[in-house]
Amino acid sequence: MEIKTLxxxxxxxxxxxxxxxxxxxxLRGRDLARRLALGFIAWWLVRPPSDFTLMLDSIxxxxxxxxxxxxxxxxVIALGLALAALWEKRQDFRYFPPGLWAWLLFVGVxxxxxxxxxxxxxxxxxxxxxxxxGIIFVGxxxxxxxxxxxxxxxxxxxxxxxxxxxxxxxxRYVHGGFRVMGWFEHxxxxxxxxYMIALPILALALSKETAPWDxxxxxxxxxxxxxxxxxxxxxxxxxxxxxxxxxxxxxxxVQGLTVRxxxxxxxxxxxxxxxxxxxxxxxxxxxxxDNSPKNDLRYALNMQxxxxxxxxxxxxxxxxxxxxxxxxPQGLKYSQVMERWEENRGRRIYPENFRKNPLTxxxxxxxxxxxxxxxxxxxxLFAAVTLWHGWRSTVFFWRSSLGLVLFGxxxxxxxxxxxxxxxxxxxxxxxxxxWIIMCAxxxxxxxxxxxxxxxxxxxxxxxxxxxx
Numbered sequence: 119m120e121i122k123t124l125x126x127x128x129x130x131x132x133x134x135x136x137x138x139x140x141x142x143x144x145l146r147g148r149d150l151a152r153r154l155a156l157g158f159i160a161w162w163l164v165r166p167p168s169d170f171t172l173m174l175d176s177i178x179x180x181x182x183x184x185x186x187x188x189x190x191x192x193x194v195i196a197l198g199l200a201l202a203a204l205w206e207k208r209q210d211f212r213y214f215p216p217g218l219w220a221w222l223l224f225v226g227v228x229x230x231x232x233x234x235x236x237x238x239x240x241x242x243x244x245x246x247x248x249x250x251x252g253i254i255f256v257g258x259x260x261x262x263x264x265x266x267x268x269x270x271x272x273x274x275x276x277x278x279x280x281x282x283x284x285x286x287x288x289x290r291y292v293h294g295g296f297r298v299m300g301w302f303e304h305x306x307x308x309x310x311x312x313y314m315i316a317l318p319i320l321a322l323a324l325s326k327e328t329a330p331w332d333x334x335x336x337x338x339x340x341x342x343x344x345x346x347x348x349x350x351x352x353x354x355x356x357x358x359x360x361x362x363x364x365x366x367x368x369x370x371x372v373q374g375l376t377v378r379x380x381x382x383x384x385x386x387x388x389x390x391x392x393x394x395x396x397x398x399x400x401x402x403x404x405x406x407x408d409n410s411p412k413n414d415l416r417y418a419l420n421m422q423x424x425x426x427x428x429x430x431x432x433x434x435x436x437x438x439x440x441x442x443x444x445x446x447p448q449g450l451k452y453s454q455v456m457e458r459w460e461e462n463r464g465r466r467i468y469p470e471n472f473r474k475n476p477l478t479x480x481x482x483x484x485x486x487x488x489x490x491x492x493x494x495x496x497x498x499l500f501a502a503v504t505l506w507h508g509w510r511s512t513v514f515f516w517r518s519s520l521g522l523v524l525f526g527x528x529x530x531x532x533x534x535x536x537x538x539x540x541x542x543x544x545x546x547x548x549x550x551x552x553w554i555i556m557c558a559x560x561x562x563x564x565x566x567x568x569x570x571x572x573x574x575x576x577x578x579x580x581x582x583x584x585x586x
Contacts, residue, residue, distance in 0.1 A: 126172050133194040141194075142201025152202065152261055153270035159195050159258075160274025160315075160555070164282050166301045167547050175239075181474050182441040183484070183545040184243040192551050193250055196257025203260035210569075215259040216561045218252060220503045221554075224496040225249050228437050228489045235436025236448050244438045244545070251554045258558035259565075265520045268559060269332070272322055272523065275315040276339035282312070283342035286349045297351045307543040309347045309355030311552055314534055316343030317362045318526030318556075324370040325519035354540060358533045369525050373516065416479050416540070418459040419444075422452050423483035427490065434490035443487075445475040481542040501535050504557045511563035514570070524563050527556050 145152050162170060173186035203211050225248050232241040262268060282300050286308075289298040302308035316339065322328050323336035340363075347355050422444050426435045435443045443449040444456070446469055453472045461467060478484050485494045508528030515521035534544070534553070543549045 123174065126174060130172055130174075130189045133189070133191055134197065138194045138197035139201060141198030142205060145198060145202035146205045149263075152199065152263075153267055155195055155199060156258070156261055156267055157270045157274030157277075159192055160271045161278045161281075162192065163311075163548050163552055164278035164301060167303070171547055179474075180240075180441055181445075181476060182240065182243075182438045183477060183542065184240075184247055184438050187243055188247045188547065190247075190250065190254075190547060190551065193253045193257075196254040196261075199257040199261035200253070208260065210263075210565070211260050212565075213256065215256060215558065216564050217500070217503045217507060217557060218255050218561070220496075220500040221255065221557075222249070222252060224493070224500050227496040228493045230492060231430075231434045231437045231439075231489045234430050234433060235439045236442045237436070237439060240438040240442070241436050247547075248550075251550065254551060254554045255558045255561070258555050259562050262559065262562045265518075268520065268523060269322065271555065271559070272315075272319055273332070273335065276319055276335050279312065279316065279319070279339040279342045279346070282308070283346050286346050290349050298349045300346070302548065303546060304543075305350035306352055306355065306541055307546050307549050309350040309352035310358075310534060310537060310541060310543050311549050312343040312346045312350075313355060313359040313362055314530045314549075314552060314556070316340050316359065317366050317530040317533075318523045319343075320363060320366050321370065321522040321526030322519060324367070325522045326376050327519040354537060358537055362529050362533050365529050366526050369529075370522060373522065415476070418456050419476065419478035420480060420483050421459070422455045422475075423478045423480070423487040425452055425455055426487035430490055432490045432492050434486070434488045434493060437488050437493075440477050440484060440488050441474070444477075446472045449475075477542070479542055480540055481538040481544055484542050484545075501531075504531055504560055505535075507557075507560040507564040511560060511567050514567040515563065520563070524560065527560060531556060531560075 141155070145155060170191040172189045172191075174189070176186035178185055225245055228248075229241060229245050232238050235241045258271075262271075285300040286298045289295040289300065297305045299305040300308050302311070319336045320340045323333050323340060325333075328336065344359060347359050423440075426440075426443060429435070444452045446453050453475060456475055457467050457472060478487070482494065485497055505528060508524055508531065512521055512524045512528055515524060531553075538544060544553055
């Protein structure tokens, strides 16, 4: 074993087997410390992935969505939170929170693709990464005891958005960047991450139960998210952000009109209009590009995906094997799909240029190609479960600030799932971890809903006996 690999193994072992238990022991019974840990998780996700991940068997030259066996130190903190709840002997501790079964089913079904994989080890990499997301799911679920813990997470996300705006402004106006990406791998993941967390933050800013200083922080963070998306020049993300903001705003108005909601709505509309006018020329420059199928690389990549799905409709060509199957020499058949597309554009074909073809940008086409109809169906099942949790909890807690933030999370996830038709960002660590945190919050809220319904039912039953 190389020295570098040995050091990584020791650091990983110390994190999961040393830091996590020590953190759990420290956090048990300490509400403020637990909330700080929850907020830290949310804030730390703005940092570059290299700040909180380590990779074993890394294959940086591979153009796949997972390039090794990834260890995420956000999971270490989540494991500490879970151990703290376990050692507190909390009655609401759950090894399998609501919805986790659907996530693990998705991971298990995805592994069925190993039979068709050109490299079976590559299949194990995303399975390993996604299975460990269950640690974050459980850790957040058991650490969120009440609405104050939800707000602690949102405060962490709000500070992260403000930090991200500063980094983006620096990249744009000091370094002269065009489509800035901040501390993300690409501008599109940054833009989707921004609106995913901005929408529940907006809902909290508009809640009459939110303290004024919190409302100011949340609204500033929401504005920061809008500016970050504009600086990314992501057209789809900007549209998603605008639609989500309108839906969340309309939802709060249904709950009732307040001075805060009217003022913030007008202020947001004015600021948004000014920003869009300032950035209009940038977006028009992108709009002027010819994105017809003849000139759109995404079209060719989706054709590749469709060909893979036709050949292996049930279980796909192998999880994380797309980069092998669509490139020479192993993926000659599917590489020729792109080569014919290039020929139709009048390009001359050089075989050596097709040894590392890119992946399709659509998460859905990627899953259909790699894990087939069964894996894609399992993903849709998990997505449906999370939205069902969000919808039921939103309706049940509608008249509270919790109901509003749940509404914001649900709207954000619904838009994200639609956006995944053209972006595969949920495979990337920062977006993936944020997504799982949101799903865990919705699972916790649904658990609260079930407990409250059971309590009310017991009270009614007791009243009936007494009356009798």
